[in-house]
Amino acid sequence: MSTPDAFSDRATVEALVRRVHERASQLRRPVTFMEVCGTHTHAIAAAGLRRLLPPLVRLISGPGCPVCVTPVDYLDRAEAIAALPDVIVCTFGDLVRVPSSRGSLERARARGCDVRVVYSPRDALPIARDHPSKRVVFLAVGFETTVPTVAAALAEAESERVSNFQILPGGKRIEPPLRALLTDREVQIDGFLLPGHVSVIIGANAYAFLVEEFGVPAAVVGFAPADILLGVVELVRQVVDATPRVANLYARVVRPAGNPHAQELIARFFEPVDTRWRGLGTIPASGLGLRAAWAHRDASSIAVAVPEPREPQGCRCGEVLKGVVEPPECPLFDRSCTPDAPLGACMVSSEGTCAAWYRHERFGTGAAA
């Protein structure tokens, strides 16, 4: 892959933007496309893509940031476990500042809890080996891209007999929220930009239901500006031609059936469970819990006192995540809920819909014309 820059090249991107405008001129009504991946949200914001799109094409962010939708009680449980005397909590950096009922993991660390940021779940294993008298608990959040890496780390812990390594399961599946969105009458989504790296694992075929059951246009896309724009061009074309299908535009890494080794590892260690999503409530079979055979690796059985979970009063994250309202319509937006003191899922991640709106949309660009 010696030319990744071709996907961010300005001339190429400008040509693609023109193509989007051209195709969009055939639209007879405004369309709303949803991307369901925190990394897509981030990539779109970082490149400043939204403003380049034609007025009839609206891009919204769905519930695809595993960090943002991690419920408060997961964070509360993680903090309570971290507060136990012989525990080291290892986590991805993404979770460190996510608000819990009492603060965050960052504040827990300030209070003396041993909380360490790792880049890979595997990096928690040497920590476990170096501290045999401690329990090392890895906070296993993420979608299907990340879940197999946790499963692989568990497999390694099993074969290397690292007995003091456990996880707090918090993984989620992408399919149930997509279904939930499409069966919700309030929601009007004209097409999905599907998460390229989740798709590497589950395969492009996993999204067939979008077309077969719901007739919704879809494109599996990568994360460079050109990838995303190719996806928008494709979705507009599918809308105009009324030919919904799952277009795999990231075939350089996404195979129709996905990654069988990763899928086998997920199935070996995890099974679907009902789980709560911050802002969306409980979605059946949307989470991944450890199978009973691995109970000894499951930190959720550790007895800790956890506060009663509460969604902040007035929070309209659920509707924002569905694309039904825009952030300023939430009574908490820019009042009690800001990027520095986020209350709901949409403000938690720096590129969650509300955070992105707060940072990007509050300002006119005002650049010298």
Add this chain to the structure above:
Amino acid sequence: MCLAIPMQLLDRDEWDGTAELRGVRRRVSLMLCPEAQVGGYVLVHAGYAIATVDAEEARKTLDILDEVAELEGTQE
């Protein structure tokens, strides 16, 4: 979710390998991608190779981009 970047596999044993991109190297696990070949590119996420990069498919996508650039590029 999910930051992953393509890196070249420099060497490997049964389960692990060294991946490199533009002078930066890291040990990566090949547990999810046992078929990865030395010299080829793998997609790396959280310290694991999660897919091999199909050079032929990559070329096809680049060709599409070139074609768009050519067709749209005339409208300056």
Add this chain to the structure above:
Amino acid sequence: MNRDETLLLAHGSGGRLTHELVRRVFLPAFDNPYLRPLSDSAVLTELPAGRPALTTDAFVVDPVVFPGGDLGYLSVCGTVNDLAVAGARPLWLTWALVLEEGLDGELLHTLVEGAARACREAGVTLVAGDTKVVPRGKGDRAFAITSGLGVVPVGRDLGDHRVGPGDDIVVSGPFGDHGATIMACRHGLSGSGLVSDCSPLADLAETVLTCGADVHAMHDPTRGGAATTCHEVAARAGVRFVLEEASLPVRSETLTTCELLGLDPLYLACEGRVLIWVAPQDTERLLTTLRRHPRGKGAARIGRTEARKDGQALVLLKTMIGGERPVDLLSGSELPRIC
């Protein structure tokens, strides 16, 4: 204390071991007439003409030794550079260490040698120091606190009060190398090109300020990176900055590290770079001057200053693909992410 010994609490208690530490480790490394008497205060000569400039910084870094430097080297460079960007000629430094019981003798020697080397490179004199040793577990190996005294020559006036619409923004070299190298060390990334940019900039600054360009302000983008520095300057000067992503110099190793770990080079610390606000008619002259200097090789113009209207972002980035986005203040430091 020898390299193969370990630091004891007694080394910091003022008795025989402290004396030996000072005489055998610190004094030989920094030897100069002001330090040699080891008196309670260093009594210096008269200051050269101009306005005295004084700065202080605490230095904490993990890992303590990294490619391109160490805590010792860093703590001198950081203070020298704070003086240099204010337009001051750095003269004298003080250096205080808080060390953890059990520290390796080898590591202490490395830090002292690093600091001494930085002093030589910067042409500054370490005139006073102190060492304390805290019990094991009460300190993260080593902390350094450095103060620096310099003089701003007569007639020189730099500062954010001089930054105004029309000013060009120039950087002396690529962004984020120090921060990226530190993150790389912590998360298992390696590569011969992953090196901190840590270096003393007194000479570079002096060259810049005497080249005839109308320089208004200078800042070194350390903690929080260039984004944070620009934000602070924009707020203080009541202006806004428009940066061009395509013009931002970033080395490929730093960029790759950022892509792997989910970091942004604009928010990563630089310890050997300076941001310069200059009258636009002198930008070319400034760039030429910088690029001729060994520490200014990758210099580039990165953006411009504009008047700020209500509701506008303080720092705007024109992205590589022709879009734009505001560059915000981070609430905390950059963390590696998977999402």
